[in-house]
Each structure stands twice: as C-alpha cells, then as structure tokens.
Amino acid sequence: xxxxxxxxxxxxxxxxxxxxxxxxxxxxxxxHLVHExxxxxxxxxxxxxxxxxxxPDLTIATADHNVxxxxxxxxxxxxxxxxxxxxxxxxxxQFDLTYFGVNDVRQGIVHVIGxxxxxxxxxxxxxxxxxxxxxxxxxxxxxxxxxxxxxxxxLATQTLPQARPKTMAVEVNxxxxxxxxxxxxxxxxxxTIGVSGGxxxxxxYRGDTIRSLSMEGRMTVCNMSIxxxxxxxxxxxxxxxxxxxxxxPFAPKGQDWERAxxxxxxxxxxxxxxxxxxxxLRAEDIEPSVTWGTTPAQSVNVTGHVPDPDSFADPGARxxxxxxxxxxxxxxxxxxxxISLDRVFIGSCTNSRIEDLRSxxxxxxxxxxSPKVSAMVVPGSGLVKAQAEAEGxxxxxxxxxxxxxxxxxxxxxxxxxxxxxxxxxCASTSNRNFEGRQGPGGRTHLxxxxxxxxxxxxxxxxxxxxxxxx
Amino acid sequence: xxxxxRIQGVALPLNxxxxxxxxxxxAKYLKLVERTGFGRFLFDSxxxxxxxxxxxxxxxxxxxxxxxxxxxxxSSREHAPWxxxxxxxxxxxxxxxxxxxxxxxAKIGLLLVPLPQDExxxxxxxxxxxxxxxxxxxxxxxxxSVAGESWSLNFDxxxxxxxxxxxGLDDISLTLQHEADISAFEAQRPDFLPxxxxxx
Numbered sequence: 001x002x003x004x005x006x007x008x009x010x011x012x013x014x015x016x017x018x019x020x021x022x023x024x025x026x027x028x029x030x031x032h033l034v035h036e037x038x039x040x041x042x043x044x045x046x047x048x049x050x051x052x053x054x055x056p057d058l059t060i061a062t063a064d065h066n067v068x069x070x071x072x073x074x075x076x077x078x079x080x081x082x083x084x085x086x087x088x089x090x091x092x093x094q095f096d097l098t099y100f101g102v103n104d105v106r107q108g109i110v111h112v113i114g115x116x117x118x119x120x121x122x123x124x125x126x127x128x129x130x131x132x133x134x135x136x137x138x139x140x141x142x143x144x145x146x147x148x149x150x151x152x153x154x155l156a157t158q159t160l161p162q163a164r165p166k167t168m169a170v171e172v173n174x175x176x177x178x179x180x181x182x183x184x185x186x187x188x189x190x191x192t193i194g195v196s197g198g199x200x201x202x203x204x205y206r207g208d209t210i211r212s213l214s215m216e217g218r219m220t221v222c223n224m225s226i227x228x229x230x231x232x233x234x235x236x237x238x239x240x241x242x243x244x245x246x247x248x249p250f251a252p253k254g255q256d257w258e259r260a261x262x263x264x265x266x267x268x269x270x271x272x273x274x275x276x277x278x279x280x281l282r283a284e285d286i287e288p289s290v291t292w293g294t295t296p297a298q299s300v301n302v303t304g305h306v307p308d309p310d311s312f313a314d315p316g317a318r319x320x321x322x323x324x325x326x327x328x329x330x331x332x333x334x335x336x337x338x339i340s341l342d343r344v345f346i347g348s349c350t351n352s353r354i355e356d357l358r359s360x361x362x363x364x365x366x367x368x369x370s371p372k373v374s375a376m377v378v379p380g381s382g383l384v385k386a387q388a389e390a391e392g393x394x395x396x397x398x399x400x401x402x403x404x405x406x407x408x409x410x411x412x413x414x415x416x417x418x419x420x421x422x423x424x425x426c427a428s429t430s431n432r433n434f435e436g437r438q439g440p441g442g443r444t445h446l447x448x449x450x451x452x453x454x455x456x457x458x459x460x461x462x463x464x465x466x467x468x469x470x
Numbered sequence: 471x472x473x474x475x476r477i478q479g480v481a482l483p484l485n486x487x488x489x490x491x492x493x494x495x496x497a498k499y500l501k502l503v504e505r506t507g508f509g510r511f512l513f514d515s516x517x518x519x520x521x522x523x524x525x526x527x528x529x530x531x532x533x534x535x536x537x538x539x540x541x542x543x544x545s546s547r548e549h550a551p552w553x554x555x556x557x558x559x560x561x562x563x564x565x566x567x568x569x570x571x572x573x574x575x576a577k578i579g580l581l582l583v584p585l586p587q588d589e590x591x592x593x594x595x596x597x598x599x600x601x602x603x604x605x606x607x608x609x610x611x612x613x614x615s616v617a618g619e620s621w622s623l624n625f626d627x628x629x630x631x632x633x634x635x636x637x638g639l640d641d642i643s644l645t646l647q648h649e650a651d652i653s654a655f656e657a658q659r660p661d662f663l664p665x666x667x668x669x670x
Binding site for chain 1: 545
C-alpha cells in the first residue's frame with residue numbers, strides 16, 4: 001500500500017512528468033486559463049521563438065480585466081484597453097484557441113467561467129496568469145497563479161517547473177451564525193494566519209464548516225488563499241461538488257462521468273496523511289468581518305472598533321498599522337458601524353456568482369440605497385447575469401438604486417472605467433484593500449455581499465445579523 | 471536571459487513590510503503589451519510623495535533594493551519585476567518574498583536575496599545612514615557584503631534557480647529536453663479529462 005497522502009499531494013504526484021534531485025518537478029497542466037492582461041507578452045515571445053501553443057485543446061481565453069461593464073456597444077474610453085483586448089483577439093485567432101470574447105454570453109471573469117462551464121474539475125492541475133486562480137480549488141483542483149513568463153512556458157510545453165509546496169490544513173469546525181458567510185470565514189482565516197502565513201504552502205480547507213458551505217462559498221474561501229500568502233487552496237471534492245458539476249457543458253458525460261467519479265472519489269486526503277502545518281478555527285468565533293486597513297489581514301468584527309496600532313506588540317505591525325490608518329483616514333477606536341461610505345461594489349472573482357447576488361438581493365429587497373452612496377452590482381459572467389435577470393434580481397437592485405452592469409473584473413482593480421476617485425471610501429466584496437487597488441487614493445473595506453448590500457442602504461456599516469428582511 | 475553573477479551598487483532602503491505588487495506597479499499601467507518601459511511607473515503612487523526614498527537623488531542609480539518581509543505579495547503581475555528591473559534594480563534583499571513574485575523574478579534574472587530580519591536591518595541602517603554604501607551581492611558564493619569591508623552575510627537560493635541564473639538559461643528550452651517524457655505523459659492521460667475544444 002502506498003504512503004498516505006493529502007489531496008494536494010495526490011494531485012501533484014499524478015502530474016509529475018519529470019523529477020530529478022535538485023530540480024523543481026515538471027508538472028503537467030490539465031487546463032490553462034488565459035486573459036488579456038498577462039498573456040500578450042507571452043504570445044509575442046512564442047512568435048519570436050517560432051513556437052506554437054502545444055495544447056490549444058487544454059487552453060481557454062476570455063477578456064475580463066479591461067472590459068467596460070457599461071455601454072459596451074459604444075466606443076471604449078481607453079485606447080490602451082481596446083488595444084490589449086484586440087491583441088488577445090488576434091492571438092486566440094493565430095493560435096486557434098477557444099475564446100469567450102466580449103460579445104459571447106459566456107464571457108466573464110476567468111475564475112467564474114471555469115467552474116460555471118464545468119471545465120474546472122476535481123483532481124486537475126489548473127494554471128492562469130492571475131493570483132486568484134486558487135478559486136478553482138473549491139472543486140478539488142490544484143490551481144496555481146503564475147506570471148507571464150510561466151504563461152509562455154505553459155503555452156509552449158503544457159508543463160510548468162514548480163518546487164513542491166508544503167501542505168497546510170486550515171480546519172474550521174462548528175456552525176456559522178445566521179448572517180456569517182464564506183467571506184467572513186476567509187477574512188477570519190487570513191486574520192489568524194497573516195498575509196504571509198501561507199507562503200510556500202498549499203492550504204487544504206477542512207472541517208464541517210467548510211463542508212457545509214455551498215460550492216460558491218467554497219470558491220470565495222479558496223479565492224483569497226493568496227491573500228494569506230498561499231500558493232494554492234483547495235477543498236476535497238464531495239457529493240456537493242459532483243452535483244454542481246453534473247450536466248455542465250464541459251463536464252464528462254455518460255461512461256466518462258462514471259469513470260471520472262471513480263477518480264474524484266479517490267482524491268480526498270487519506271486519514272493517516274500528515275500536514276506540515278495545521279491551523280484551527282471555531283465557526284462560533286467568526287463574526288461578520290470588515291477590513292479597516294490596507295492589507296486583507298487587517299480586519300475586525302463589524303461590532304468592533306478600528307484598533308489602536310500603539311497596542312500592537314510587534315513594532316513592524318505598529319508602523320504598518322499607523323500607515324494604514326493614515327491612508328484610510330481613520331482614527332483608532334472608531335466604531336466600525338460609524339464608518340460612512342461613498343461607494344459600494346458587489347462583484348469580483350471573490351463574490352460575483354449567482355449565490356452572492358441572491359444573498360445581496362435578499363438584503364436589498366424593498367429598501368433604497370442611501371442618497372450618499374453610489375452602488376453597483378457587477379455579475380461575474382454573462383451567464384450569471386442572465387440567470388440573475390431570469391430570477392428578477394436585477395429588478396430588485398435597480399429599484400433600490402443600484403447600477404446593474406455587464407460582467408467583468410470591474411472595480412476590483414482599477415483597470416477599466418470602474419474605479420474609485422481619490423478619497424472615496426468603498427465597501428467592496430472584492431479581495432484586496434491595498435492602497436490604490438480600486439483607484440489611486442481610493443479607500444477599500446472588504447466585506448461579504450450581504451454586508452456590502454446593507455452598507456449601501458444605510459450609508460455606513462451595519463451588523464447584518466440584526467437585519468430585517470422584507 | 472542574461473547571466474547573473476555579481477552585483478555591486480547603491481542600495482535603496484525601502485523599510486516597509488508587505489510591499490504588494492499593486493504598489494510596485496498599479497494596474498492602470500498593465501495595459502502595455504510590451505515587456506519594457508515599466509520602470510517609469512515603478513512605485514507610481516508612492517513617488518508622488520516627494521519624501522519617498524525613490525525620489526532621493528542620493529540613491530540615484532541604485533541597483534539593490536532592501537525591503538521588509540513578504541515583499542511582492544498580491545497580484546501575480548510579472549510587470550512588477552519588469553518595472554523593478556527596467557528601473558535599474560538587479561537584486562532585492564528582504565526577509566521573505568511572496569511565492570509568485572519569487573518565481574517571476576527567477577524567470578527574468580532579478581536576483582532575490584532572503585536574509586533574516588536582523589541582518590536586513592543592519593543593511594537597511596547602513597544604506598539609510600550612508601547612501602553611498604556600495605552593497606555587493608555575489609550569487610556564486612551566495613553572499614552579501616559592503617564594498618571595502620571584510621564581513622559578509624550568506625543567503626539561501628534554490629540550487630536550480632542559481633544554476634539557471636548563473637548560466638542565463640531559458641527554461642523553456644530546458645523543459646523541451648524532456649519532450650519524450652511530456653509526450654509519454656500525454657499518451658496515458660485518461661480521456662475523461664476535459665478539453666476546451668470539441669473534436670469531431
């Protein structure tokens with residue numbers, strides 16, 4: 001009998017093409033997701049070297065970071081964005097890749113469309129030139145974010161040399177309180193391990209709390225693995241995973257489905273397997289979370305206060321804390337619920353799936369957005385948008401005064417027409433509250449979709465646990 | 471990639487933890503479709519502050535950047551190492567580096583030098599006190615020193631990364647030496663695995 005292994009070790013070992021002492025393993029890549037921002041230079045380098053894309057049938061492209069989310073049929077405001085998407089159009093044509101372009105209803109955020117299409121499956125190795133690739137780990141895939149030179153390497157060889165990562169178990173057990181959701185779980189995890197706690201590790205999220213999350217919730221958790229510094233994050237596949245996948249366009253069918261199921265059921269971590277590191281959280285300790293600073297680890301419970309950095313023991317954390325507060329224009333000991341907002345953004349690869357929109361709509365129904373706030377909802381894909389409209393969610397948001405947009409990365413990262421102006425303060429369901437992330441001088445507070453929706457209506461943060469739904 | 475062997479130059483002290491790649495180069499500059507020309511946007515927001523160390527003429531031409539832990543965290547954008555290199559940096563010294571950033575730097579020949587916090591602090595203080603301090607990073611001996619002084623600090627580097635950097639190796643060519651292994655692997659992949667194209 002072979003040695004007990006963790007989920008990620010099983011996937012890793014099944015994909016080693018070549019292994020040699022003193023060198024990184026050469027891993028085979030089952031699925032390569034491509035978008036416009038990190039691919040242009042890779043395709044250009046292929047051309048210069050006279051190389052082809054080795055496996056166009058394992059590669060798929062979409063445009064998401066640059067695309068406007070309104071008035072797409074009109075000329076785009078930024079010629080550089082037009083150029084970058086035009087370059088992708090030309091590259092997918094020249095290299096004969098499957099492409100969900102701007103006018104395809106399947107277009108959307110690359111990490112939303114992989115699972116939605118059933119391309120993301122348990123046991124796969126998946127790479128993308130984007131740090132939030134770990135999202136796909138929610139289905140039990142080993143999904144790694146890479147840079148442009150690595151994108152070029154995968155295009156040319158369908159492999160990637162990678163140092164074998166360490167393993168880390170993050171166990172969450174217990175029942176989440178009403179109103180406490182996946183976003184709060186991952187923000188609490190990052191608060192616990194810190195922004196560099198996962199460096200060099202693949203995190204497996206375990207425990208009955210994680211098992212109880214929907215597939216969308218697991219995607220939210222895995223999505224932010226990089227914010228804890230981890231190489232990847234994943235959840236063992238189970239019946240919920242299989243039910244999510246069955247019948248999706250690229251999921252296996254018939255006999256193949258049965259064979260795939262047999263493989264998928266062999267993947268979960270063996271009982272006797274050991275992790276290099278284990279961290280445990282209790283679901284009962286997790287509350288709705290709000291970031292107050294400029295790293296995703298700087299969060300507190302919504303009923304709490306902005307901390308006083310002078311109370312931090314570590315001098316580095318103290319200095320960083322004060323710098324964050326200066327940037328965020330916040331005073332120590334301010335109640336989180338007293339923080340007023342100018343903007344609310346519901347979207348991004350963290351929280352733009354149908355379940356996110358449903359839960360935000362359930363908060364919004366029958367209320368109006370505060371006159372002080374400008375709020376928008378940006379579905380993660382054209383298909384999420386269509387589904388939401390079929391359910392009437394768009395009308396709930398529109399009647400409340402939200403803008404209802406087309407799919408894209410939108411205001412997560414300030415690369416398209418959606419961005420914060422200097423000094424604006426935003427409750428955002430995205431993943432990064434770095435300085436200037438949503439636009440130069442913009443101030444970001446990360447929250448769950450429900451918390452963002454309630455903040456839009458009140459003009460400041462409120463504890464969703466006391467929310468009266470209409 | 472040009473070989474990396476020995477770097478000697480002015481060291482710029484950037485004493486901050488968790489410097490993320492959005493600070494190194496903001497997203498609005500990621501729209502260029504070339505690999506060059508990003509240096510002028512390096513630390514774009516922070517540079518708007520006149521007191522920011524990159525604006526200090528005493529550090530002009532710096533080739534070594536010294537910073538805090540978890541350097542290069544966040545976005546996978548290779549534009550961040552491109553911007554550092556295009557600006558003139560050839561090595562970064564810090565207590566730790568984010569994983570994707572580290573891989574990206576290895577691909578383009580930007581040398582990362584991990585040292586314990588107390589040793590980084592020594593170098594930071596030297597560079598802050600005397601901007602003319604010439605820091606030497608020698609990859610072959612895996613050591614950091616200051617020109618004209620006899621002490622040195624040793625750093626770890628992945629042996630394979632070291633080999634590639636010293637010899638300026640293109641790792642796609644290295645991988646393609648295993649073409650037979652790749653083809654053999656492909657031949658045994660189960661056919662229930664997904665394909666992005668429907669073949670007839």
